[in-house]
Amino acid sequence: MKDIVTLSSRSFKVFLISIVLLAGLFACQQKKPNVPQPRWWEPYDETTDLAATQVLENGRMHLRLINSKVSDKNDIWKPFQRELTTFSKERYEAVRPLILEKDIPNLQKSIKEGKFSYEELTLFYLYRIRAYESDNGLSLNAIITLNPKVLKQAKALDTLPKEDIDEYSVYGMPLLLKDNINTTDMPTTAGAIALQDNRTGDAFITERLLENKALILGKANLSEWAYFLCSGCPVGYSAVGGQTMNPYGRLRFETGGSSSGSGVAVAANFCVAAIGTETSGSILSPSAQNSVVGLKPTIGLLSRSGIVPISSTLDTPGPMTKSVMDNGILLNALLGKDAADAASVSVEKDYVAPLLTATLKGKRLGAIKSLMEDSLYRQSIEVLRTAGAEVVEVETEQTPLPGFLSILNVDMKNDLPLYLQHYAARAVDIKGISDAIIFNNKDSLVRIPYGQQLFDGILTDTTSVQGLEKIKQSLKITARAYFDQHLNKHELDAMLSINNYHAGYAAVALYPALTVPMGYTTEQEPKGLTFITKPFQEEKLLNLGFVYETLSKARKAPKKYIE
8 A cells, every 4th residue: 555655656746747847848839939830811700809999998999990801911922922932931930030120230240241141131021921911810911012023132132242231231121111102113002092003113212222222122001191081090091901000919009100011010020121201290100109210300301202292391201110220221321312302402411320429428308297297208217317318307388289280281182183293103093182082982981991081171171372381380480489498498409208299399390300119008008209309400319319229228029029
């Protein structure tokens, strides 16, 4: 009997040890990368997912559909079917630690050292996009189309000597463009069905990227017509691309708009970096919401020609990146005076070199007292102070901006026909807003499931040309006074905001703004610290953001998209 008990005791110990070993093995297996296998995408019943969004507190997250009704996702990666079968999961895993979350200088260094090629870097992103975007439980709808020539273009760059390549350049870097920026190799849709056949030449900034040997990987999804179509509707939705989703809280958190796909794709490591556009908050918002760095430059620093417009007064493209360093590198590549853009100016600067010696010592920054209730904002200010910056707390009054909407209404009424006349494909039938409204109404359930209230408002706005100029000047004076009363009085280098909270003021003031990840709420929703200053002081913004980023190390990659 004693022997039986002893044997049972030993057996039980062996059993326990086995369980512990198996648990450890399982844990190790769980820690290994678990990227979904690339597959062909299949439509699914969205009912359950949509129902879950209806209980969210944010009404704009009450979704009516997830995937586009007019696009087949398989068409996105179809041009690369053969190449994707030869790029193995083993090779993906081998280069993954060298690529994910790495900045441009590190990527260039690895390529120079022969660890992978520009072609493999491009294949890595193509593999990754197909793997995640074909999985209905993980897809983010960040991409509208991919460049069918990109692998051929990457191969061509691999044939050139690499020892002379500047590590602080966009050479060979696969970038995504917001799908309102013209490209020769892909349609430019602005997310709208009316522009699905809009095959164009390259926008001026696209030409600048190509001249600097960047690779245009594809086009990112966006809020349709740059979120100037429907009122109170979900940000990040377009009829062509479907609903973009936030990798930090898929179907829970907003993606921000209108450069939604650009922010999502950068955050999820679907590209090295992306280009967005902003009229008022459209770079700052999705950058902050997706924990990436976004720069809204001074109007005129970067060309707008060949970009589907809202407002020639306020529109600007800008870089969206995982780091401030990459932001400066992209900004360098985008610079250039464009004779076709009346606001364009010639600026010959290097925005990268100053980052290497940037400091906060002696810098003076303005913190807005009403924002001090935000714990992340307070923590960020302490980081800045510890680094030697002097932070002055200031009281601001939310001054109204009457007539702001009229700027957008009247400008778009006038600017869209000019784009359609000079930059759009002949296959595009619409000639202006009236035509677009009529086109959408012919199949409203598919083309405008959330309505087109803002388009309707454009036609009913009776503001005259003279009245519009008065509004522009009045708002510019008001918005500049909002910032300048503190910038001047306290001799500040920049004002500190959160996300896109003051994007409207920065827009009509024509002031640049930079948002940098500053952390996550208790629900793990990202937030950004936003620096705002006077025109053409982007170097100052990038320097401030670079030091803050280096010290705070606030950005974390979204867990489900880093595995």
